[in-house]
Amino acid sequence: MSEEPSRQSATETFVAHRNLLFTVAYEMLGSAADAEDVLQETWLRWTTVDLDTVRDRRAYLVRITTRQALTQLRRLGRRKESYVGPWLPEPLLTAPDVAEDVELADSVSMAMLLVLETLTPAERAVFVLRDVFSLEYDEIAEAVGKTPAAVRQIAHRARNHVAARRPRGVTSKAEVLGATEAFQKAVSTGDLQSLFDLLAPDVVFIGDGGGVVQATLVPLRGADVVSQFLAEGLSHLAGFVTMENAYVNGGLAVIIRVDGAVDTIVAMHTENGLITGIYVVRNPEKLSRVEEETAIAR
Template sequence: MSNRPTDPATEAFVAHRNLLFTVAYEMLGSAADAEDVLQESWLRWVGVDLEQVRDQRAYLVRITTRQSLNRLRTMRRRREAYVGQWLPEPMLTTPDVADDVELAESVSMAMMLVLERLSPTERAVFVLREVFEVGYDEIAEAVGKTPAAVRQIAHRARRHVDEGRPPKMTSQRQARAVLESFQRALETGNPQDLLDVLAPEVVLVSDGGGIKRAALRPVVGAEKVVRFYLGGVSRTKGTITCDPTVVNGNPALVVRLDGELDGIMGIRVEDERITSLYYVRNPEKLTRVESETRLTLR
């Protein structure tokens, strides 16, 4: 066993790494970009005089927020050229994320899409204040605004989010039961079984990134969703299998075609029916579904 003393900067960064990753992911919707942000944050952190840092957690969150804001502004331009619908990069999450209702809701596909409507600064302020309960003074330092301006931005961001926030989802237990029925219907390809589990106004958003087949616009309505799915299956001429999992803290399916990963199908359940489907097929976004990612609000 080594007697070499632990590097204080490394020790602090590792202790807060899961929190910093969660902050970056909620701001960016991309695990790959969140990892890049953490690397950039680390390079800045090791150059800091720790004796001058009063609150290491707050300082690290501030660095991560600034790097995330820089990255988000660049990503916005990139997404304007994205082919078809954009969905957040799905992540296989640990069981404790699903057990934490607040965290599971904040990283859900539905909420991440709502956050896309905000400007970069609004998103940073909303995430830090509403999700991580950071004080206005700390947020002001992170985003380069006055505390008074941050309060105004937070109010505006809350209003935008409330306008787009989906109704509260059913319990995880009920959602898992609906997911089981949906899984059976997908695997058998029975149109009526699919219609029975979908809400009449269900919306399917599929993301192929221009690499895999996907609808360029949301598919609205149970019958249209069923036709779209069954039409896709008929073109593949392969065997579809689905495995239940938890992605972004919520029930989802790992969809395989002839044993090969085809995509991740996230669901949102209200009143025992599926109201939203999020199908990520872009292979560039499927790298975080083989091993669990630990997210935390603390």
């Protein structure tokens, strides 16, 4: 294949799979900015490949992306050690139809990405590639540089780890909508009781300010503790902020703006009608991807 047609073919293949590759990298890293860096490195390496030697281009690209993401994940681990306060994934504005793909929406939700954070880099890569993207064990083995037998063991360990920590209750769109409406009502009218009534006894509140803006420095646990914090924190917002519902990470969330600029993202997880998780991202460095939809795919 001559150089120009080969480069055009490489470009077309990369563009065709770009959304998939971004999603793989994002689910491994929890950071859109770092996922974009991985895609840039993947593209540079892809342009040097002799396409005549590639049997499955999609699998080859996923392999490059995974290897680059693993390298980046280890760097991120060192960065997170010095992060101020709790770390939350970088929120993405996603298309409403992402929510219709239940498995995809679940895999990029704040709740699931936080569970994935508890895995080792190898476990996270194997879990994402196997349980989210359904790659075969031999494909994953090539991507992570291990034998298929080792990958099966890692997958089993990661699956058990995730199963023990992932949310188990039933979530409906109506319940999530009810939670977001209760939150907005609490902010706009000061009527907090309707929000408090939805808090699960073991609800967890996590705020991420990155040491740049004010946020909780540790996760808050329990309905009484979270209620007290919300009562103190939401009372002064009425009249100073505007709010809108949006699909963030595949689920309904609240975007809070101050003077038109995005100030805070509030995502909530519900189970069996109650709010079990409230995730608040305020770090300005993480708010750039909620002004325009990010395309993700499986």
